[in-house]
Amino acid sequence: MIDLTLYDPFEKMQFTDTNCFLCGTIITTEHRAPVFAEWLQDKYNLQNKELLLLDKSVSTFSQLSIPCCDRCHTHYLLPLEADVQQAAENGVEGLRALPPKRLFQWIGKMYYGSLINELIKEANPLVMPEYAVSEDPKMLGKFRSFYQVLQSLRVPMEFHDFLPCSLFILEVAPTEDNLPFEYQDELTTMSFSVKLGSAAIVCTLLDNGIIRRALGKLHQITENKPLHPIQLAEFKARVFYAAYIFSVVPEYFIRPVKPEDDHLVLDTLIDDVTNEIFNPWDMTAYAHMLEEMLKPWSIRETEILQNPAQPLSFILDADNNFKPMEHFAKQV
Structure with missing residues (x-):
């Protein structure tokens, strides 16, 4: 039987390094997945390129990762990245031929991966952001709605x-x-x-x-x-x-x-x-x-x-x- 239960980390603000970002499973801090896929980093030599986060800390493309259980990584993220990598090899036409829902999931995974890092960092920031995401109910409601449709990556879903x-x-x-x-x-x-x-x-x-x-x-x-x-x-x-x-x-x-x-x-x-x-x-x-x-x-x-x-x-x-x-x- 297919599990059609959605996970909602916003209910208990469950943004930690020990909960899988996609299903909520308890994991160890070693269970990580790159926000930006390895094929993307390798193709464009991004590993050491810097990214400035909201709390003014600096990360790199290779360092930016998200807590992810083995099952979600193997069954959902890797096939997604393989689909986009294959499409991208054929340029504009390849990407246009990819189902739009698949591109939405790919973009959503990178966007949400960046967001998760911000939410985790806000618990112990280098410099407190001027506008803390976790303290804005309207923004949290918006992110919660987005996460609901991003669950299409894990739970079979038709829009x-x-x-x-x-x-x-x-x-x-x-x-x-x-x-x-x-x-x-x-x-x-x-x-x-x-x-x-x-x-x-x-x-x-x-x-x-x-x-x-x-x-x-x-x-x-x-x-x-x-x-x-x-x-x-x-x-x-x-x-x-x-x-x-x-x-x-x-x-x-x-x-x-x-x-x-x-x-x-x-x-x-x-x-x-x-x-x-x-x-x-x-x-x-x-x-x-x-x-x-x-x-x-x-x-x-x-x-x-x-x-x-x-x-x-x-x-x-x-x-x-x-x-x-x-x-x-x-x-x-």
């Missing part, structure tokens, strides 16, 4: 007519691309991006695809175009900012389970009657987000907002059509 995220898979032109790997995440807005060679994945978790629909035209005109790295940076800024102003948290409901069922079916509901889906767009806040993404090109907020009615764009021309770009030359 009925929705995917719990917005996924964008983009192609990066090789001409001025000198970063084979790039990773960014934003814990509170649940935004994520990872670049694997010429393929870039940008994702907003726990929005049920709403941001993908909201940015439909932008996605449509960029989906089959090779983007200059600066265009990819702008695309990420638009997605990350949309996640920043996204103001609702979906609720998920498990349909009653019958004795013969071999999987769970989840429905979803978003309260768009009493709540606005997005907070108002603030051009200055967006410009600040874009400035952060454009740091490698030293483009400042004043330049972005030179025409406040139409902020600087490398993707769209004045008529909102795609602007092909092979080379970037900064205007003096």
